[in-house]
Amino acid sequence: MKDVSKISILSRRPVKMAEDAKDPRVNVILHKDFEKYDSELLSQLKGASGCVWALGISQTQVGPEEYVKITKDYTLVASEAFETLGSDEKPFNFVYVSGMGATTQPGRFSAIFARVKGETELALAEMRKTNPSFHASSVRPGYVDASSHDAIKPYIPAKLPLLKAAEVFMGIPIKYAMKSYWSPTQDLGRFLTEMAMGRYKDRLKAKDIQMEGDFPILENSAFRRLSGLSR
Template sequence: MHLILTGATGLVGASVLDNMLAQESISRISILSRRPVKMAEGHEKAKVILHKDYKTYDKALLEELKDANGCVWAQGVSQNAVGKDEYIEITHDYPLAAAKAFSTLHPDSPFAFVYVSGEGATQTPGMFTPIFGRVKGQIETTLFEFGKQTSNFKVYNVRPGGVDWTSHPEIHPFMPKQDLYKKVLVPPLNLVWKGLMTPTQPMGRIFTELAMSKGEPLQGSGIEMEGRLVRNSAIRRMAGL
């Protein structure tokens, strides 16, 4: 089993990479990254491919990825860290370009694409919907529609809630430094609104398993968009939480 991962130096990506490294059935992990990934060092099955332009996938790169079964697209950025145009490019244009490229890897067999969105994304934005909710909702719809038009491309839009890394010590040396307010808020939120939180360890497992799957539509509570949208409540349910 060969999987592709982006965003490996981020919090969600680190949790996914930790699970991928532990999965014996995964023989190869192709990590697309702008910079080295410390967590991958010393692991023979993990190869970091330094990739600068996420809107372009040349023939040599696609040849290297040709037998990949799926991808977890965990790359992302806070809406507060960049301007609006750059946020749209990273959040919408990058994953769409990747979807189009990866769908050509093996057109006659399924390719599972797990797009990490987030609770707050919406297909029906209102006057006060923040930019992240609008843009993530747009790319969820765009990927869904692309999947309907491309028979082998099987998308899952996954929406984690408040990402909780506190009980996942394996990723602590590799994850980005978290803002002080997050460190302060996560423990009480786990007590008061536990159902809104997404622990990284089971989250990484669920996202990995979806990327390893044949991409069949999901069912059950918290599943929308014809089995292609996985809300946080469904992530928790699938993780047994």
């Protein structure tokens, strides 16, 4: 996207795709502790208009406590640090990448990911309520599919054969018969970036966008609709 002037990436390790791109706009900031953001780090982010917070992990890969720490705690610590980057004239846009199935009204049988992501959304909604210069929002992607996104394929970690086969088996009907669940990575990445730039702030009133006060929660169908993808 040519209208993006600078991209700062917080990562525990070097980002190969960024190294290969050799784009002067991209700055990788090595950050080991996602529970702490000091003034030196925040000074490197000064002037940023927004953040796409996509840090996460599957609930099947870690225990419940670690899942809450990564999914909820890390998000809220970061948002508390980044809310200082905005101003009344130029609010900071914090875009939380949640997931389809997340809920702010969990039931007895709600999966841990659904409950924890929903709790995180509600906490961000409260932050937005108390700080008018912090414009938090949430997007709930569905089946995130990189099969047509050649630029990122070399950088996607290899998957176990069984998992890869299951993904293909499930992906075909979603792409062709259940498109409202489909999140192509190239379109999704562009949309999340535009959300962080505040592009859709006047278009966030619809049936597939849940509002918690002024905090919008966009279902996958909302992302597709606003991106001009077929439903």
